[in-house]
Amino acid sequence: MASSGDHDEIIKSISDAPPTHYMVKIESFSLLTKHAIERYETESFEAGGYKWKLVLYPNGNKSKNTKDHVSVYLALADSSSLSPGWEVYAVFRLYLLDQNKDNYLILQGNERRFHAVKREWGFDKFIPTGTFSDASNGYLMEDTCMFGADVFVSKERRSGRGECxxxxxxxxxxxxxxxxxxxxxxxxxxxxxxxxxxxxxxxxxxxxxxxxxxxxxxxxxxxxxxxxxxxxxxxxxxxxxxxxxxxxxxxxxxxxxxxxxxxxxxxxxxxxxxxxxxxxxxxxxxxxxxxxxxxxxxxxxxxxxxxxx
CATH class of the missing domain: 2.60.210.10 (Apoptosis, Tumor Necrosis Factor Receptor Associated Protein 2; Chain A)
Incomplete structure (x- = not known):
């Protein structure tokens, strides 16, 4: 079962509708591992007035001691243009295409607060690597897969001044x-x-x-x-x-x-x-x-x- 960094409720669902905000298609997925690319960041995309990125760890996020899973996160891409003390609250869904059934596995967690110190949220254990790699499941077909994201900004807050x-x-x-x-x-x-x-x-x-x-x-x-x-x-x-x-x-x-x-x-x-x-x-x-x-x-x-x- 997928898990996020915290022990909170994760909603797992299947949908025919693709993500409206962003999709990334990765061909020759196995080469990420072959070339020791532990972390892959997509190009930025806009949602809710902010720029975001998808972040994938093909063999799990080692900093979270995650093994035998693909880790997937949503990250706020560019915070430099935001004023000091900014906070963005967002609910997001991360998608993985089942190429056999032409539908999407979706994981959604609680509302998250993105800010200068914590710019990235997601799922340490998005999907077991064994499940992901088994072609009969449709997620990785001919070494190709597709991930996606929808982001819904619920509120923004300026927390005033801060310091480092x-x-x-x-x-x-x-x-x-x-x-x-x-x-x-x-x-x-x-x-x-x-x-x-x-x-x-x-x-x-x-x-x-x-x-x-x-x-x-x-x-x-x-x-x-x-x-x-x-x-x-x-x-x-x-x-x-x-x-x-x-x-x-x-x-x-x-x-x-x-x-x-x-x-x-x-x-x-x-x-x-x-x-x-x-x-x-x-x-x-x-x-x-x-x-x-x-x-x-x-x-x-x-x-x-x-x-x-």
């Missing part, structure tokens, strides 16, 4: 060392390091020698800043793990802050308002300021990017 998170496998971190000299002569509110790349984006370290916000006058403030945030599209977020260190130049150690944050056009800077107290920073034995020089290192790793769909 792409995590980055084996993400690599980028290190940037910044030597700040003549610290006692720094007279601006903030200073930026040179730009450096991490995860295909440019970054800077921003340093407030006399602090900012709640840290003003008592602490050093340090931030990681995304360069040119205006070039990031709305709805895009960058998931970043970063560490900022100031080295103890006497003991070969360091103090460090480590966090994970989402950066975006509207949130392009993250860090520490009270990174280290000025009292500790300026103590000669802390080693953080030696000969009026301090060494700052940023270690930045981009782990993922969310984009609007």
């Amino acid at each position: 998170l792409s995590m980055i496998k084996d993400a690599t971190s980028s290190k940037h060392v910044w030597k700040i000299e003549n610290f006692s002569k720094l007279d601006k509110e903030s200073y930026d390091s040179n730009a450096f790349f991490a995860g295909d984006r440019k970054w800077k370290v921003r340093f407030y020698p006399t602090g900012t916000k709640q840290g003003t006058g008592t602490h050093l403030s340090i931030y990681l800043t995304l360069v040119d945030p205006e070039t990031i599209s709305d709805g895009t977020k960058i998931f970043v793990e970063f560490t900022i260190r100031i080295f103890d130049q006497l003991q070969g150690r360091h103090i460090a802050g480590k966090v994970t944050k989402w950066f975006s056009r509207s949130s392009s800077e993250h860090g520490w308002v009270k990174y280290v107290s000025m009292v500790y920073f300026t103590q000669p034995n802390s080693g953080l300021l030696l000969k009026d020089v301090c060494l700052v290192e940023a270690d930045v790793c981009v782990h993922g990017i969310t984009s609007a769909i």
Whole structure:
């Protein structure tokens, strides 16, 4: 018995009437297997204002662990012209011609929702390969068969905005060392390091020698800043793990802050308002300021990017 990807009702019927929307005739069907064509997509056809394709797996859809069956699906062919957040609800029937009786085996399932993530629905076990290949059944005659489809769009919906998170496998971190000299002569509110790349984006370290916000006058403030945030599209977020260190130049150690944050056009800077107290920073034995020089290192790793769909 045919089955779909889900355990729901499948209506199996026989009809003399051919499909009104699309038919595909496949000659030399056995050559698909001979040439290891596991998946065959037809040209697109229009139904209900959308373009569709039939998708056939002559020896079953391996990704669904389907064996000894022909798998047949309906797929939405071109979603690029549709607006973000689109959903199309459709009922469809898939046909197979019985060339002996000149009628059609038809499989129909429940109404399905086609959208960006799930563009394909159908039947993993449309027909057993043994039944299909037996010429006495009329489905495959002289190595030729005919499949078809009817599609009835029941409703459309725009679900508003959506997003896609792409995590980055084996993400690599980028290190940037910044030597700040003549610290006692720094007279601006903030200073930026040179730009450096991490995860295909440019970054800077921003340093407030006399602090900012709640840290003003008592602490050093340090931030990681995304360069040119205006070039990031709305709805895009960058998931970043970063560490900022100031080295103890006497003991070969360091103090460090480590966090994970989402950066975006509207949130392009993250860090520490009270990174280290000025009292500790300026103590000669802390080693953080030696000969009026301090060494700052940023270690930045981009782990993922969310984009609007």
